[in-house]
Amino acid sequence: MIEANNPDLKSWVEVPANSDFPIQNLPFGIFSINNASPRAGVAIGNFVVDLSVLSELGFFDQLELADNTVFHKQVLNDFMALGKPVWTAVRNRISELLRDDNPELRDNSDAKRQVLYPLQMVQMHLPVQVGDYTDFYSSIEHATNVGTMFRGKENALPANWLHLPIGYHGRASSIVVSGTPVYRPKGQTKADDAAMPTYQPSRLLDFELEMAFIVGQSTNMGESITTKKAEEHIFGMVLFNDWSARDIQKWEYVPLGPFLGKSFASSISPWIVTLDALDPYRVASPQQEPEVLPYLQFEGKKNFDIQLEVSIQPENQEEKLVCQSNFKYMYWNMAQQLAHHTVNGCNINVGDMCASGTISGKDETAYGSMLELTWRGSKPISMPDGTERKFIQDNDTVIMRGFCQKEGFARIGFGEVTGKVFPAI
Numbered sequence: 118m119i120e121a122n123n124p125d126l127k128s129w130v131e132v133p134a135n136s137d138f139p140i141q142n143l144p145f146g147i148f149s150i151n152n153a154s155p156r157a158g159v160a161i162g163n164f165v166v167d168l169s170v171l172s173e174l175g176f177f178d179q180l181e182l183a184d185n186t187v188f189h190k191q192v193l194n195d196f197m198a199l200g201k202p203v204w205t206a207v208r209n210r211i212s213e214l215l216r217d218d219n220p221e222l223r224d225n226s227d228a229k230r231q232v233l234y235p236l237q238m239v240q241m242h243l244p245v246q247v248g249d250y251t252d253f254y255s256s257i258e259h260a261t262n263v264g265t266m267f268r269g270k271e272n273a274l275p276a277n278w279l280h281l282p283i284g285y286h287g288r289a290s291s292i293v294v295s296g297t298p299v300y301r302p303k304g305q306t307k308a309d310d311a312a313m314p315t316y317q318p319s320r321l322l323d324f325e326l327e328m329a330f331i332v333g334q335s336t337n338m339g340e341s342i343t344t345k346k347a348e349e350h351i352f353g354m355v356l357f358n359d360w361s362a363r364d365i366q367k368w369e370y371v372p373l374g375p376f377l378g379k380s381f382a383s384s385i386s387p388w389i390v391t392l393d394a395l396d397p398y399r400v401a402s403p404q405q406e407p408e409v410l411p412y413l414q415f416e417g418k419k420n421f422d423i424q425l426e427v428s429i430q431p432e433n434q435e436e437k438l439v440c441q442s443n444f445k446y447m448y449w450n451m452a453q454q455l456a457h458h459t460v461n462g463c464n465i466n467v468g469d470m471c472a473s474g475t476i477s478g479k480d481e482t483a484y485g486s487m488l489e490l491t492w493r494g495s496k497p498i499s500m501p502d503g504t505e506r507k508f509i510q511d512n513d514t515v516i517m518r519g520f521c522q523k524e525g526f527a528r529i530g531f532g533e534v535t536g537k538v539f540p541a542i
């Protein structure tokens with residue numbers, strides 16, 4: 118076991134019992150306070166630790182980092198570029214500094230005052246500069262549901278689906294941090310029985326429950342990443358809401374795939390949970406049949422048991438839980454996705470983001486989009502205030518949460534990603 122994941126560790130920082138951020142997690146993010154410039158931080162309990170000040174005070178000196186300014190940057194890209202051994206060493210050092218039996222920081226009240234801020238006082242920012250963004254389609258339950266709706270049960274999965282992790286290149290400029298307003302997209306749609314398309318605000322605005330991994334190590338053109346080496350290129354994971362306009366998507370997607378029905382916004386949670394922190398929650402993948410090509414084969418546990426939830430909160434109302442799913446259902450894992458992404462020699466860069474695709478489970482309550490939950494609007498969901506939802510309405514807030522929990526291990530979580538939908542501009 119990685120020592121920083123030891124469930125017996127306790128911090129001198131108070132951590133509430135059900136916190137997503139115990140000392141065994143230590144997710145990285147970018148925050149600002151009182152109009153100061155954004156800098157790198159780590160979450161613990163209800164606090165954020167300022168890594169730029171920790172570094173200035175010499176607490177990382179022993180690590181002999183190649184670049185001492187990485188925690189002062191407004192994104193984590195330069196820190197990630199230092200490589201996986203450095204990510205691990207920094208997380209281990211932070212764990213050591215926060216342990217209840219280590220007086221280094223605990224008994225240095227002057228330093229503590231400079232590095233610890235209550236989370237509720239800080240503003241969170243997009244943690245990385247996203248160069249390229251790819252969205253996969255890797256949940257067999259989601260692909261089967263959508264395929265059944267649009268092509269019928271017999272042709273639900275496209276012919277290639279079981280042989281490669283399908284994906285498309287998305288839009289990086291509109292990836293935003295949790296809490297950023299989302300405006301209802303406008304665009305072309307065409308009803309099945311209409312002769313001509315119309316231009317209007319989307320009527321079928323949806324969420325997609327996804328997770329994304331962030332590339333922390335680049336490759337050169339011509340190189341490919343093996344499934345064995347893939348995790349050395351993955352810094353960590355966030356929750357990802359791939360907002361989708363179903364009516365725009367339906368009219369535009371043939372033959373080149375998603376375009377404006379997706380590119381208006383994607384929201385992510387602000388804290389990146391490292392693969393090191395997720396290590397205790399590794400689980401085996403679903404059996405893949407037929408056998409995949411050699412470059413997609415892998416060894417060991419490459420899936421992760423991450424419990425996921427989606428709630429809808431109408432304005433001034435209590436939220437309603439509409440979905441409970443799990444990342445472990447994914448048919449294609451991240452190592453396979455990265456191996457496939459680079460098999461043609463396409464290079465990847467630090468800060469690239471790869472989302473999973475909608476994460477649905479077998480159970481109807483585990484469907485990761487309104488499209489599936491209401492089966493194209495035929496089974497509306499009733500809300501606490503007596504209204505119904507087929508899709509997302511103006512002034513609704515969509516909230517996604519994720520956490521890992523099992524007997525004998527520390528519960529760790531992702532916090533949440535929220536987005537409120539405003540009327541089209």
Ligand code: MN
Nearest residue numbers: 252325359474
């Ligand atoms: Mn998607």
